[in-house]
Structures are given as structure tokens and as C-alpha cells.
Amino acid sequence: MNDRIAQQQHSPPHTPEPDRARRANDTVRLSLQEVHALVTCALRQHGFSEPHVNGVADTLVAGERDGCASHGLYRLLGCIGTLKAGKVSRDAVPELHEMAPALLRADAGGGFSQVAYRMALPRLIGKARAQGIAALGINRCVHFSALWADIEPLTDAGLVALACTPSHAWVTPAGGSKPLFGTNPLAFGWPRPRQPAFIFDFATSAVARGEIELHRRAGKPIPEGWGIDADGKPCTDAATVLDHGAMLTFGGHKGAALAAMIELLAGPLIADMTSVDSLAFDAGTRSSPMGGELIIAIDPARFLGEQCEAELARAETLFEAMVGQGARLPSQRRYQARESSLRHGVRIPRSLYDDINALLPRDMA
Amino acid sequence: MNDRIAQQQHSPPHTPEPDRARRANDTVRLSLQEVHALVTCALRQHGFSEPHVNGVADTLVAGERDGCASHGLYRLLGCIGTLKAGKVSRDAVPELHEMAPALLRADAGGGFSQVAYRMALPRLIGKARAQGIAALGINRCVHFSALWADIEPLTDAGLVALACTPSHAWVTPAGGSKPLFGTNPLAFGWPRPRQPAFIFDFATSAVARGEIELHRRAGKPIPEGWGIDADGKPCTDAATVLDHGAMLTFGGHKGAALAAMIELLAGPLIADMTSVDSLAFDAGTRSSPMGGELIIAIDPARFLGEQCEAELARAETLFEAMVGQGARLPSQRRYQARESSLRHGVRIPRSLYDDINALLPRDMA
Numbered sequence: 214m215n216d217r218i219a220q221q222q223h224s225p226p227h228t229p230e231p232d233r234a235r236r237a238n239d240t241v242r243l244s245l246q247e248v249h250a251l252v253t254c255a256l257r258q259h260g261f262s263e264p265h266v267n268g269v270a271d272t273l274v275a276g277e278r279d280g281c282a283s284h285g286l287y288r289l290l291g292c293i294g295t296l297k298a299g300k301v302s303r304d305a306v307p308e309l310h311e312m313a314p315a316l317l318r319a320d321a322g323g324g325f326s327q328v329a330y331r332m333a334l335p336r337l338i339g340k341a342r343a344q345g346i347a348a349l350g351i352n353r354c355v356h357f358s359a360l361w362a363d364i365e366p367l368t369d370a371g372l373v374a375l376a377c378t379p380s381h382a383w384v385t386p387a388g389g390s391k392p393l394f395g396t397n398p399l400a401f402g403w404p405r406p407r408q409p410a411f412i413f414d415f416a417t418s419a420v421a422r423g424e425i426e427l428h429r430r431a432g433k434p435i436p437e438g439w440g441i442d443a444d445g446k447p448c449t450d451a452a453t454v455l456d457h458g459a460m461l462t463f464g465g466h467k468g469a470a471l472a473a474m475i476e477l478l479a480g481p482l483i484a485d486m487t488s489v490d491s492l493a494f495d496a497g498t499r500s501s502p503m504g505g506e507l508i509i510a511i512d513p514a515r516f517l518g519e520q521c522e523a524e525l526a527r528a529e530t531l532f533e534a535m536v537g538q539g540a541r542l543p544s545q546r547r548y549q550a551r552e553s554s555l556r557h558g559v560r561i562p563r564s565l566y567d568d569i570n571a572l573l574p575r576d577m578a
Numbered sequence: 579m580n581d582r583i584a585q586q587q588h589s590p591p592h593t594p595e596p597d598r599a600r601r602a603n604d605t606v607r608l609s610l611q612e613v614h615a616l617v618t619c620a621l622r623q624h625g626f627s628e629p630h631v632n633g634v635a636d637t638l639v640a641g642e643r644d645g646c647a648s649h650g651l652y653r654l655l656g657c658i659g660t661l662k663a664g665k666v667s668r669d670a671v672p673e674l675h676e677m678a679p680a681l682l683r684a685d686a687g688g689g690f691s692q693v694a695y696r697m698a699l700p701r702l703i704g705k706a707r708a709q710g711i712a713a714l715g716i717n718r719c720v721h722f723s724a725l726w727a728d729i730e731p732l733t734d735a736g737l738v739a740l741a742c743t744p745s746h747a748w749v750t751p752a753g754g755s756k757p758l759f760g761t762n763p764l765a766f767g768w769p770r771p772r773q774p775a776f777i778f779d780f781a782t783s784a785v786a787r788g789e790i791e792l793h794r795r796a797g798k799p800i801p802e803g804w805g806i807d808a809d810g811k812p813c814t815d816a817a818t819v820l821d822h823g824a825m826l827t828f829g830g831h832k833g834a835a836l837a838a839m840i841e842l843l844a845g846p847l848i849a850d851m852t853s854v855d856s857l858a859f860d861a862g863t864r865s866s867p868m869g870g871e872l873i874i875a876i877d878p879a880r881f882l883g884e885q886c887e888a889e890l891a892r893a894e895t896l897f898e899a900m901v902g903q904g905a906r907l908p909s910q911r912r913y914q915a916r917e918s919s920l921r922h923g924v925r926i927p928r929s930l931y932d933d934i935n936a937l938l939p940r941d942m943a
Contacts, residue, residue, distance in 0.1 A: 312881055313880040315711045316880055316881055344678055344709050346713045373843070387905060393896075393899050413835035413838075413839070415835065463830075466908070473778075473896065474768075480896075484882055487892075513847055517847070518677070524846040524849050528845070531841055531845075531846075535758065538750070539754055541753055
């Protein structure tokens, strides 16, 4: 199948968008297959081994498909940049270590996280089903993916799941003044019968760092609560926050407590880097964070036995009560985007499309 | 020992505070032994079985000792109130069920949670050490304790721990307008060599319900962000929020996502009540919430093997970096209060002291 996709890539530049008016909006419409082919081709061109090509491509396509532009095709540029900076292995072969009946560690060997996770996933699922609960620490991985992508294979297997990972030290603890924590995302998933899973995935920083960077580029002040200056004072100047101050967590001391928990769970608990370590390793190259990820999976069927079906149905009444009063389920927008993308493909900025084409072999671009 | 304490109770009303000026402040100073004796006596007087007397007394004394007045002696009134409302069993004998090698359920039989947890604790610790990670669901328990009290025995055993429990449906999901979630606390603990553990324990509501009640009593408006009126609009009137509207979560949609997670983990995952169920069961009696609690324990020694000591030491550098820049560790204030209480005892409002004495046998009060 990869050959077939590569073949498609050899056709002349994509023209899947015949509508002139739409061209004027500077976007390009691509099918998901086309996005996949584009990504695959660029990654191969940069020498990634096939497992890494597939793992990264699937993640980027899933992000684009689900309307998460910042975790979609755009991230390909970051992946290539991280490679060029010498901060990720293009062909690492992960190693799995069984630490205990319910604990696994997967050493990603400095490669992107996906290959290690794919290798570990069947064992994690097996352990969760056998022991009732199990945890996986992915070590020495470069992490750029949204965590919901790591949760979904577990909810697809009928498991309840939690995942977290540190990032680069950009965020200050409540009451502090210096960057210490990463944007440290936390994700949770709950399997739903005959429906896409209930999944949330959020940064413990007040906003994504990219959000503040967009304000800097636009020369706009940022709202209070996003960052502080070098003296620890509230600051609305994006450049000051990014270059001299620090970002803030969401939810004050509670968000900061969660950020610290994530440093610990996906850092020392699995003998991996904290966000401070990761930023030091980065050495100013603006690469994706290097470090660990912790994933916990619980099998509701083991907790519940014969009650399982009835209890999963009872959980549905909670979701119905949320939606029924106008609250949105965390992944609702993402699933809507997915449905649309699967039917109609995705629309990406022409500038991004051009940037990615510039990464392809010359005879293809 | 209990006899000896009861004996102390038979002495005339306590006069441990000789200082006249302090008496004028309407407080009473008691040693922790005196607090324990007072609670024990009141619980016995109301017919609780000895395991429940001890479990509840230890929890209340620990709260008072750590300066958590709302989870200290004051809660004794709530415990007795819950009993009088017929919403807690005074002598339930819990049952333990092993669901899987790494999963336990403890049926508290409608009693306070402590006895079930104490019964399950050695098995939970044993499972975490044997399997690397383990989870305990406590079912059909009445829960009034701060969750840090449930985390501490696990960090004392060198384990990393997470705990959560729903409460009564008072809190609306982000974007909603009706109460659905409880104040749903989440707690996390990390063992520290030669130091009290790193533990946080926070409600996923913006504030405790009691905080809003204090504003109502004082006739003061509440800050924006704490609650909404019946139409889902931001509201600063405490009575409206409490009686017709709903409380809000901390941190907007992120806090709401956590609150939903806690409903699921300590609700349907262990076949127990959601906060809506608990409030319905309460039937207006203002009793403590009835339902489930989920506790997860991870053994860092199993994840880390020979690296364990070095990694726990590495975690210390994170705490040092927090404290070094003026950020407070989550339990810092509590441990300071503890140190002072162990030396000097605690000071409680005379009105509370009188209320509790009124619960004692007539010949003792």
C-alpha cells in the first residue's frame, strides 16, 4: 500500500481543488490519502525507517483529520526540523522491558514515540486485561503528538485510559517566577459502546505556547493569566513572557499541582527527563520535547464482571446529561471534524502545502 | 487505651486554657489526645461500633491536627447528623472482593469509608508491590474525609498514589446550566525519602461549597467564576447559586473534564453512584455523600528497580526548584500546622467545643 501511495506522489503537483474562488482563499483541499502520501513521501525523503514513517504519518494524518491543525500536517515541519537538529533518531528500534506483571517500559531509543508505543500496545492491553490495571512508561522518546492519539487505541480495546507527558520547561509553578514545568498535557479516555470514546486531552498550561507566539507575531497583547515577566509579575506582552518570563498553568495552584504530578509520573517514576532536562537537551534548537510518557490502562470488565455492560450504559446517562444541558463533550468537535474529513478531505493553507512540497524530492515537487 | 481516654472524658469540662485573654477570644486549646477522646466519646455515645469509632476519630483528629478545620472536629457534627438522618450505618462490616490480580473492591456496606479502606489497605499495598500498579474501588461508603488522609498510608509505604471520589451534584459542566458533578476532589501523592510526602488534594469545583455558604451567612457577594444562576448566567449572589443555580468547576472546561473523569472512575467504573445519585439518596438531609472512591497505587521500586533511589533523589530537585523560587509545595502549610499541633495542641472555637460537648452523655458533659 505504501508503494501505491508513493506512486500517487509521483503525479504532478496536486490539483484537487478546481474551484477558483477557493484557490483565492489560499487553501488546498486534499483527501486524507493525499495527506498521508505527502507526509509519507517527505519522511522517506529524510531517511526515516518505515516503522517511523508509518507511525508519524498516521499521527499527523489523524491530527489533520480531526481538525487539530497544530497537531496535523503543520507538525511535519517540526518533525523534519527536529531531525535536522540532530534531536531525533530516524531509525531507532525500540526495546520492551517487562518490569512487573502490570508494568512495562518501552525504550524508544531517541526516536519518535509512535514506534515504541505501537510495539508496546498489544502487551499493555494484554496486561490490563490480565491484571485489571497496567501501566506503560515510554522512555527516551521524542513526543509531538496529541495525547488523544495515544488514548484512542486503548478505548478502542474497551479500556479506560490515562496518559501524560512533560514537555519543555516554559511554565512556572503557582507562586513562582521561573519556568520549571512543561505545558504537560493530561489525557483521559472512557470507552463508549457504539460511539466514539469520551476523551479529553488538555495542556496544564493556561494556553498552548503556540497561542502566545501567534499573539507575538500579530503584535497583540495576551490576556492576563497566561504569563508573567522575569520578576514574576502578571504580564500581557507576549515577547516578554516567551523570552524572559514564564507561562502560567491553568487554574492557579490546582493546575500547577497537576503539572508537577505529570513531571513526576512521566519523569522520575519511569527514570526519564523532566521538562527542565528536556529543554536543556534541546539546546535552543526548538525541537520537539524529548523524554518520557506514562500511560495507564484499566479494564472495566475486570472491575465490573457481569455488571460491565449495565455500568457502561449508566455512564452514558452522564454524557447525555452533559449534552442535554448544552455542555459539549470534550472530543465532540474533533469527532465532527473527523466525520467531515473522511467524507470531504481536509483544507490546508497553501503556504503550508508549499512548505511541505519543498521537503519532497525535487523530481516530485 | 480507649478506656483510658474515656476515663479522661469523665473529668469535668476541659480547662486546658488558663490564659484569660485567650478565653475572651472564645477558643479552647486541646491536646490531640483530648480531641481524640472527645470524638471517640461522642461516636460511642451514638452507637458506632469500635472500628468505626476509631476510623472516624483518627480522620477527624488528623484533619484538626493539620489545620484543616473544615475536615477536623467540625465534621463530627456532620457525621452525627448523617447518622441521625439514617444515611450511614453505625456498624457496617465491610467485605473485600478480589476482582483481578491488580484490582480490589471493598464494599463498605453503607458505613463511613474508613473501616473499608483500613481493611483493604494491606491488600492494596501488597498488590501494588506484587503487580507494580493496583487499584481499589471502595463501594457504598459515606465519604467525608479529605483525600490526603487516604493517600498518606500509601506514600508512607513508599508508593505513588492517586485518589478521587464524587460528592453531591452541585457543580455544572462548562457550558451547562444545571448541577451535575460533585465538588469531586482529586488527590495525588509522591513518597519523599526522610520527608513528609508531596501530596495535593483539591476539589475540582472552583471553591468548596462551604466557602459559598460562608458568603451567604455573611451576606457578602461571591466572586465571579464561582457559580451561575438558574439560567446559566454568571452570578455573584451566594443564595441564588446555592439554591437555584450551580457551582462552577475550577479552570473552565479543563476542570469540568476532570470532574467528569472522577464521576466515571469512582462511579460506573466501580459500579457506584454518581454525584446525581448521591444527592438523590441524600433526600435533602444534608448528609455526607454516599458512593464510591477509586484509589490507584504504583510502586516506583517496581518501575525503577535499582534506579529507584537515584530517581527519588532526582524528584527532590523538582521540589527544591519549586520551593527555591518561592512556590509553595501543596502540603507545606498542612505539615507546618501538624508540627505545631503535635507540640502545642490545637485551638478550636468555643462554640464548636460546646456543640460537641452537647453530644456527649449527660453525666460527662
